[in-house]
Amino acid sequence: MRIGIIGRGEILLECAERIYSLGHDIPVVITAKEAPEYKVTRKDYKLFAERVGALFAQTAKIDDDDIYNILERCQPLDIAISINYSGVISERVISYFKLGILNAHGGDLPRFRGNACQSWALLNGEEKIALCVHKMIGGELDSGNILAKEFMHVNINTRIGQVYEWIAIITPDLMIKVIRLIEKDHFFIGEAQSKDPKDALRCYPRDSSDGRIDWNCTSVDVLRLINASSEPFAGAFAEYEGQKIIIWRAELINDEEKFFAVPGQVLKIGTDFIEVSCKDGKIKILEVEYQGIRAPPNKFIQSIRKRLK
Numbered sequence: 001m002r003i004g005i006i007g008r009g010e011i012l013l014e015c016a017e018r019i020y021s022l023g024h025d026i027p028v029v030i031t032a033k034e035a036p037e038y039k040v041t042r043k044d045y046k047l048f049a050e051r052v053g054a055l056f057a058q059t060a061k062i063d064d065d066d067i068y069n070i071l072e073r074c075q076p077l078d079i080a081i082s083i084n085y086s087g088v089i090s091e092r093v094i095s096y097f098k099l100g101i102l103n104a105h106g107g108d109l110p111r112f113r114g115n116a117c118q119s120w121a122l123l124n125g126e127e128k129i130a131l132c133v134h135k136m137i138g139g140e141l142d143s144g145n146i147l148a149k150e151f152m153h154v155n156i157n158t159r160i161g162q163v164y165e166w167i168a169i170i171t172p173d174l175m176i177k178v179i180r181l182i183e184k185d186h187f188f189i190g191e192a193q194s195k196d197p198k199d200a201l202r203c204y205p206r207d208s209s210d211g212r213i214d215w216n217c218t219s220v221d222v223l224r225l226i227n228a229s230s231e232p233f234a235g236a237f238a239e240y241e242g243q244k245i246i247i248w249r250a251e252l253i254n255d256e257e258k259f260f261a262v263p264g265q266v267l268k269i270g271t272d273f274i275e276v277s278c279k280d281g282k283i284k285i286l287e288v289e290y291q292g293i294r295a296p297p298n299k300f301i302q303s304i305r306k307r308l309k
Helices: 010-021 042-052 065-073 117-123 160-184 219-229
Strands: 003-007 028-031 055-058 079-083 101-105 128-135 146-153 236-240 243-253 266-270 273-277 282-290 293-295
Touching: 003 010, 010 042, 010 079, 010 101, 010 160, 028 042, 028 065, 042 055, 055 065, 079 160, 101 160, 117 128, 117 160, 117 219, 128 160, 146 160, 160 219, 219 236, 219 243, 219 282
Parallel strands: 003 028, 003 079, 028 055, 079 101
Antiparallel strands: 101 128, 128 146, 236 243, 243 282, 266 273, 273 282, 282 293
16 A cells, blocks of 8 residues: 655654555655654654655645645555644645545544543543544544454553653554555545544643642542653642752552641651651652652652642
8 A cells, every 4th residue: 555654753753664564565654853852853754755755745734736646646545644744734635645644643533632631531530541543634633433442451550651651662562553454445544533523632742841740639630640740741730948849750658647747748757768748648759859869759859848839
């Protein structure tokens, strides 16, 4: 098949490499500026395009005469795969691909449409996170028939980096599976996605400032924020002695102690940990970053009279 590549990031490039290794032609590669957490850049996509003999374009605006001309020059095109492209893809762009465009989406469609779905799922206390491959509908967000779906079971201790590792492993396999199904049956449909707005849950983007901890929240919510903000993101954070302290790893404490303390107060200092009060309980903080040094928190905090704000 003649398969186009549209998007950004390590996972899409791995999919492209796998597709090419299976003997498919890749006539066109379209990418955009990488996000700060991406390890793969525009340069990597350009080098890949040169190696496989594909036309290359970098743009944040895919609906453009230059892109239309490139897609016209690449005809015929059977299908494209798209992951993490920076904009919504129009029906006109999709029309250049005979069998449409496949999107890999890290959310349980039709719920969890949009951005940062995995982080929002952890924050919301979901029991599982889905990876879906679906057919795109031009101008719409994460709609279209679902061709394949896999689940990762998560809990209060699951960190966002673990979810991303799972997605990185499963996405190429799931995308190859769908391409093979479409090769056998061009009209294959796994599951028709609901078009009822009541079934959809829109997730909006998050940024590093959203990682600020409010110690007046429950200990469960504080831990969820820490885990949803950890690597590859900037980390959940508070203020200590007037400076930012990033909290990378923590866990709940269920010691049933009755106590009075100000939210954010240091309650205990142990070997390689501290305990901090929340609205309804405590969390144990295991790893922080402070003044550019990453270490157990007792390296920096040595008094129960101290506060995290």
